[in-house]
Amino acid sequence: MRLAVLYVGNRNYSSWSMRGSLLARLSGLEFQEEVIPLYTAEGRERLLAISPSGRVPCLHIEGLRIWDSLAIAEFLHERFPAAGIWPADPAGRALARCICAEMHSGFTGIRGTLSMDMRASRPKTDLPEVLRSEIRRIESIWRDCRERYAAQGDFLFGAWSGADCFFAPVVSRFRTYGVELNGASRRYADAVWVRPEVQDWAQAAAAEPWELDYSHPGGVRVREIAVTGRV
Numbered sequence: 231m232r233l234a235v236l237y238v239g240n241r242n243y244s245s246w247s248m249r250g251s252l253l254a255r256l257s258g259l260e261f262q263e264e265v266i267p268l269y270t271a272e273g274r275e276r277l278l279a280i281s282p283s284g285r286v287p288c289l290h291i292e293g294l295r296i297w298d299s300l301a302i303a304e305f306l307h308e309r310f311p312a313a314g315i316w317p318a319d320p321a322g323r324a325l326a327r328c329i330c331a332e333m334h335s336g337f338t339g340i341r342g343t344l345s346m347d348m349r350a351s352r353p354k355t356d357l358p359e360v361l362r363s364e365i366r367r368i369e370s371i372w373r374d375c376r377e378r379y380a381a382q383g384d385f386l387f388g389a390w391s392g393a394d395c396f397f398a399p400v401v402s403r404f405r406t407y408g409v410e411l412n413g414a415s416r417r418y419a420d421a422v423w424v425r426p427e428v429q430d431w432a433q434a435a436a437a438e439p440w441e442l443d444y445s446h447p448g449g450v451r452v453r454e455i456a457v458t459g460r461v
């Protein structure tokens with residue numbers, strides 16, 4: 231049987247790709263990961279060839295194409311039910327699915343303004359209220375989960391799960407933009423950052439030779455850069 235392939239975008243910038251990759255690693259699936267450089271002419275052509283939506287992550291497995299992070303989570307959960315993508319208890323599963331769905335469809339301020347740029351450090355002061363209220367909501371999700379599952383481990387549902395895969399890019403954004411966190415949410419963010427699979431992704435991001443400029447009115451510009459390898 232052919233090895234599954236997970237197509238991802240630039241690791242430094244593509245938060246949805248990071249989620250897909252962390253989920254695939256958590257599931258135990260044997261897969262190969264292929265990076266498609268976003269916003270290049272060559273990348274656009276490849277994206278359209280491999281993903282019906284033209285977006286990544288897209289998992290090619292068993293003759294299927296699964297082109298959305300939530301659908302990838304559910305598919306992998308069905309294939310590998312013991313991997314712990316969703317918590318074992320029904321209440322925990324419902325809560326985990328709620329917070330991942332909320333992440334998937336919401337937080338448009340954070341997603342639009344604090345875009346993932348993993349290797350960068352650009353602390354921002356005076357965030358507008360709309361962003362501060364989204365950050366407060368994320369902290370309240372993290373605190374609530376940590377209060378419920380503190381006895382079972384350091385992550386949202388105790389053990390590392392699909393919910394942590396969904397929030398790991400948020401941890402990276404908070405580091406890049408210097409978002410100050412308190413108590414339980416800071417400890418949670420620190421625990422996520424040092425996870426080996428998060429660090430692997432960050433190292434790979436630091437080794438990428440592309441820089442994206444979102445500020446250009448004509449669309450995102452890509453520049454080739456010297457690789458620093460710094461995380």
Ligand SMILES: N[C@@H](CCC(=O)N[C@@H](CS)C(=O)NCC(=O)O)C(=O)O
Pocket residue numbers: 239243244245246247268269277284285286287297298299300334
């Ligand atoms: N809802 C999708 C979102 C995927 C998405 O927006 N991916 C971005 C990269 S982070 C993409 O492929 N962009 C390519 C483009 O817009 O050309 C998911 O959850 O997987």
